[in-house]
Amino acid sequence: MINRRFTDSGVEPPLAYVALAIGFIGLSFYLFHKTEFAQYIFVLSALALAGKFSEIRRTEFIKFCFGDKRWKKIRIAENLLIVFPFIIFLVIKLFFLSAIILFALAITLALMNFRASLNFTIPTPFSKQPFEFSTGFRNSFYLIAGAYTATIIAVVVGNFNLAIFSMMLVFAITLSYYTKPEHEYFVWSYSLNPRMFLIKKIKTATLFSSLLTLPIAIIIAIFFYQNIGVLLLFFLVGWAFLVCMIVSKYAAYPAELNIAQGFLIAISIWFPPLLIVLIPYFFFKSQNRLRSLLK
Amino acid sequence: MIEVRNLTKKYGTHEVLKNVNMQFDKGKVYGIVGENGAGKTTLFRCIAGLESFEGEINSDIQPLKNHLGLLLTEPFFFQKITGLEYIRLLCNARDTKIADIESRNIFELPLNQYASIYSTGMKKKLALTAILLQGNDYFILDEPFNGVDIHSNIIITEIIHKLRELNKIVIISSHIFSTLGETCDEIHLLQNGEFVKSVQKENFLELELEMKEITVGNKIEKLGLI
Numbered sequence: 001m002i003n004r005r006f007t008d009s010g011v012e013p014p015l016a017y018v019a020l021a022i023g024f025i026g027l028s029f030y031l032f033h034k035t036e037f038a039q040y041i042f043v044l045s046a047l048a049l050a051g052k053f054s055e056i057r058r059t060e061f062i063k064f065c066f067g068d069k070r071w072k073k074i075r076i077a078e079n080l081l082i083v084f085p086f087i088i089f090l091v092i093k094l095f096f097l098s099a100i101i102l103f104a105l106a107i108t109l110a111l112m113n114f115r116a117s118l119n120f121t122i123p124t125p126f127s128k129q130p131f132e133f134s135t136g137f138r139n140s141f142y143l144i145a146g147a148y149t150a151t152i153i154a155v156v157v158g159n160f161n162l163a164i165f166s167m168m169l170v171f172a173i174t175l176s177y178y179t180k181p182e183h184e185y186f187v188w189s190y191s192l193n194p195r196m197f198l199i200k201k202i203k204t205a206t207l208f209s210s211l212l213t214l215p216i217a218i219i220i221a222i223f224f225y226q227n228i229g230v231l232l233l234f235f236l237v238g239w240a241f242l243v244c245m246i247v248s249k250y251a252a253y254p255a256e257l258n259i260a261q262g263f264l265i266a267i268s269i270w271f272p273p274l275l276i277v278l279i280p281y282f283f284f285k286s287q288n289r290l291r292s293l294l295k
Numbered sequence: 296m297i298e299v300r301n302l303t304k305k306y307g308t309h310e311v312l313k314n315v316n317m318q319f320d321k322g323k324v325y326g327i328v329g330e331n332g333a334g335k336t337t338l339f340r341c342i343a344g345l346e347s348f349e350g351e352i353n354s355d356i357q358p359l360k361n362h363l364g365l366l367l368t369e370p371f372f373f374q375k376i377t378g379l380e381y382i383r384l385l386c387n388a389r390d391t392k393i394a395d396i397e398s399r400n401i402f403e404l405p406l407n408q409y410a411s412i413y414s415t416g417m418k419k420k421l422a423l424t425a426i427l428l429q430g431n432d433y434f435i436l437d438e439p440f441n442g443v444d445i446h447s448n449i450i451i452t453e454i455i456h457k458l459r460e461l462n463k464i465v466i467i468s469s470h471i472f473s474t475l476g477e478t479c480d481e482i483h484l485l486q487n488g489e490f491v492k493s494v495q496k497e498n499f500l501e502l503e504l505e506m507k508e509i510t511v512g513n514k515i516e517k518l519g520l521i
Contacts, residue, residue: 121377121407121408121409122375127377127379127380127383128383129383129387130376130380130381130383130384130387131373131376131380131384134375134376134380135373135374135375135376138375139374139375182373183371184345185365185367185370185371186371186384186388188343188344188345188360188365189384189385189388189389190388190389191360191361191388191389191390292344292347293344293345295344295358295360295361
């Protein structure tokens with residue numbers, strides 16, 4: 001399925017794997033260079049990725065196809081395959097304990113099932129303007145709570161970088177709300193032209209993302225007031241990435257973001273001024289893409 | 296009024312709709328019948344503007360799509376969005392402000408639960424409620440009676456009567472002839488992408504018998520049931 005996705009995006013799978021490997025190595029070095037908490041972020045990221053494979057319906061399907069004995073082996077193999085690059089990197093960086101913990105947790109996780117949907121409705125402050133933030137918040141509220149906790153830790157230990165990281169993590173979480181294209185019916189339903197539709201989406205996203213990041217920003221402003229300029233800069237960059245994500249999503253619509261777009265966004269992480277060019281470029285492309293559905 | 300002129304729709308070389316001409320007038324309910332694959336859903340998608348096509352589709356209120364309530368055969372729902380939020384989403388999309396949605400919940404749906412866990416019938420009723428609250432002038436209802444219980448069936452029939460009274464245009468497709476007979480003013484038979492027969496209310500029975508003859512013939516005897 002992964003190969004098919006690459007092929008659909010117009011990229012040869014071997015080339016995509018090489019690009020992914022280079023991206024992974026580059027990002028890993030960058031992360032370990034940037035923060036002392038890199039090993040924890042690394043372990044959590046690997047487990048979050050492996051956790052995606054523990055969805056109950058998926059596990060039941062594997063059980064149904066391969067029987068009670070083989071499904072455990074398959075799931076363990078899957079998880080180890082996913083966390084393997086992370087373990088290797090931790091070993092290279094001499095974080096042996098983290099590598100062993102990750103190895104053990106990956107195996108444990110393989111034998112657990114998570115329900116993708118709970119039966120009770122998680123309250124959200126975004127209920128008045130569905131859907132991205134209401135569904136996104138319900139899927140990621142625990143990560144946001146984690147970011148808030150990290151902010152408190154940052155204040156306690158007096159670590160400005162960690163505080164900024166927490167805020168950017170919330171922005172990153174909100175970016176993930178815009179990665180998948182919605183059903184055409186939910187674009188077609190709008191009585192707006194493409195330009196107004198995009199502006200409405202951007203307005204909602206910037207307002208709601210601010211609601212989630214403002215508590216962190218206010219705490220940073222109070223406890224690290226000497227760095228308020230840096231805080232504002234990061235806040236603007238967070239907004240810019242969010243806007244870029246929205247317009248790039250609709251620039252590919254109804255398809256998913258393609259590799260080329262992902263590559264451009266990845267470059268802009270290293271060189272954020274690129275967003276000044278990317279946002280208008282994707283905005284105009286989005287308008288063209290949406291013209292068939294929005295008059 | 297919705298006017299369809301010389302509508303042709305092709306997927307590759309396969310012609311799904313062949314030079315279709317039809318006029319839908321205000322205050323009338325139209326039934327579209329036909330076998331699976333006859334082109335009903337494609338026709339609806341073309342009218343809605345969800346498909347590109349050759350020909351013309353005009354309406355007295357422009358743009359048509361912004362005044363059209365489209366009930367899909369299988370309405371799509373996001374994960375983790377409640378019934379109430381689904382209605383809000385569709386009303387916001389049309390800039391329609393509804394003060395008290397819960398009091399208009401005539402199908403008594405559990406609006407505070409996630410819509411994705413609703414049954415097929417409940418999903419249909421939720422989608423119908425949403426397009427009704429949008430305040431549309433035109434309605435396309437693709438299989439509105441599919442999967443709904445008998446009580447809701449009666450309510451939907453009454454809703455369609457009310458829409459006619461309010462001078463709306465309603466176009467329905469259904470495989471259940473009795474419900475079409477009860478709700479429609481005209482029924483049009485679509486076959487291989489062409490309208491081959493159109494009948495007024497007084498001749499519905501005749502059409503039903505004719506369709507039964509064409510569709511069933513002596514197929515049941517072939518089963519050899521004893």
